[in-house]
Amino acid sequence: MLTLSHTQDFIDTEERYGAHNYHPLPVVLSKGEGVYLWDVEGKQYFDFLSAYSAVNQGHCHPRIINALVTQAQQLTLTSRAFYNDQLGKAEEYVCQLFGYNKALFMNSGAEAVETAIKLARKWAYQHKGIADNRAHILVAGGNFHGRTTGIVSFSDSPESKDQFGPYLPGFTIVPYNDLEALEAQLKSNPDICAFLVEPIQGEAGVIVPQEGYLAAVHNLCKQYNVLLLADEIQTGIGRTGKLLASYYDDVQADVLIIGKAMAGGVLPVSAVLANDDVMLCIRPGEHGSTFGGNPLAAAVSVTALKVIADEELPENAFELGLTFRERMQQLQNSYPRIITAVRGRGLLNAIDIAGGLNFTAWDVCMKLKDNGLLAKPTHGHTIRFSPPLVITAQQMDTCCDIIEKTVTEMVS
Known part of the structure; x- marks a missing residue:
């Protein structure tokens, strides 16, 4: 009998027995707390999707x-x-x-x-x-x-x-x-x-x-x-x-x-x-x-x-949203041929990845995953960033650093 102890085992089982109506990133999550998620291998990630904004209060509050x-x-x-x-x-x-x-x-x-x-x-x-x-x-x-x-x-x-x-x-x-x-x-x-x-x-x-x-x-x-x-x-x-x-x-x-x-x-x-x-x-x-x-x-x-x-989470979302978009706009200024738009309000934000490159928004999200941050593309070229509203200023700075590092790695 197969012992499900590794990421691919879980993915294979779901692919075999589940309907194919989603195309998830290849990460299998087993624990969440606040802004963090952990996979079955024990790796920690920042959650920048918040289950499509369903966990604004953070995981397992x-x-x-x-x-x-x-x-x-x-x-x-x-x-x-x-x-x-x-x-x-x-x-x-x-x-x-x-x-x-x-x-x-x-x-x-x-x-x-x-x-x-x-x-x-x-x-x-x-x-x-x-x-x-x-x-x-x-x-x-x-x-x-x-x-x-x-x-x-x-x-x-x-x-x-x-x-x-x-x-x-x-x-x-x-x-x-x-x-x-x-x-x-x-x-x-x-x-x-x-x-x-x-x-x-x-x-x-x-x-x-x-x-x-x-x-x-x-x-x-x-x-x-x-x-x-x-x-x-x-x-x-x-x-x-x-x-x-x-x-x-x-x-x-x-x-x-x-x-x-x-x-x-x-x-x-x-x-x-x-x-x-x-x-x-x-x-x-x-x-x-x-x-x-x-x-x-x-x-x-x-x-x-x-x-x-x-916990004044709307206020936190407003302030850290300003921080996030400022950092992303700086990143766009550095890579205008890669990032074509930055937009959002509060902690509901997105960037657009240019077409015609040797990588896609999906590839960027895969590299973000490798670097410890989970986000998901939509409409092929857009990446949404919506972390739990409990995120701190220090955590936001760390996450913006991860995004900047990832984009730099994609073009190097």
Whole structure:
């Protein structure tokens, strides 16, 4: 019998028995603490992906783990057939934290996006007076909101969409960061009920819109009686240097979608928040989830969100994000033919690697791994850098040194 004691053994087993729907870096992780990860060989790495921003509070944060263990010993799941003693407290906490009347807890980010779409359509028929089955939703080009068949219907990424049809109707893509195109659509179709958008596009390569974009979007939505659905699954919970990326534009979206770091990477939790006029459009029996709002998730979420505030992690993300981008811009100045762009907000950042070189962004990430830092490319040429928000200034300097060393090694 094979003893799994080496990296390749684990990889081979997963390749044999698992679906081939991911292309991971060839590293097998077995332990995490704070900003660090360790592989099965005992090598230590800096984590600069944070499980796609799900572990903003750092790996295995002791307060979050303690909340998990304590609640797991009491009650984990009741379904929503009954009340439990944790969900109401969690709903109250997130409503007060983000400034809404109501919260609807789900599990994955994709589930939360689907929930927001259903809410918007119900609101369209009950409040805006749109005829049945005619409600229309605008989405942004380059969007990524999940991988359900409904969500991929309005993706413009062939990788996400091709050969998963037939596609769900009722969506139109407008260019991201283009107010004129958005208003043209709003003017042309009175059946539009919502605009679903990421304040910063994460999967697209950390695309930051022009200053004031979201505020202008919100004003247009108000003008045309359309709901603004803000997908802050990746950008929220302190990642961009504020509790929500929307706050850079002083925007309170009509519907807020959050997830990922809601539970500090301990278990999947997401939520949709809205005021009564939107949320109460859905009545008993019309939407739900067996695991959504379970007492374990509720208890862990409150603690995870309190860690964000108590440890001032958005503030840390803001300051160290400035440090990171300054160092990367210096690196770009040194290697302008290698690094073609540096962008981001807070600790959600990216660099672009030029095409036509004898190496790719993937190769850079492989060399970063060898040098003790884990990051992942997206769209072939972009490398995202999103460490846990608990990273210190000293650790950030060390990591920037690793990135600089790696780029230098790639061109030498």
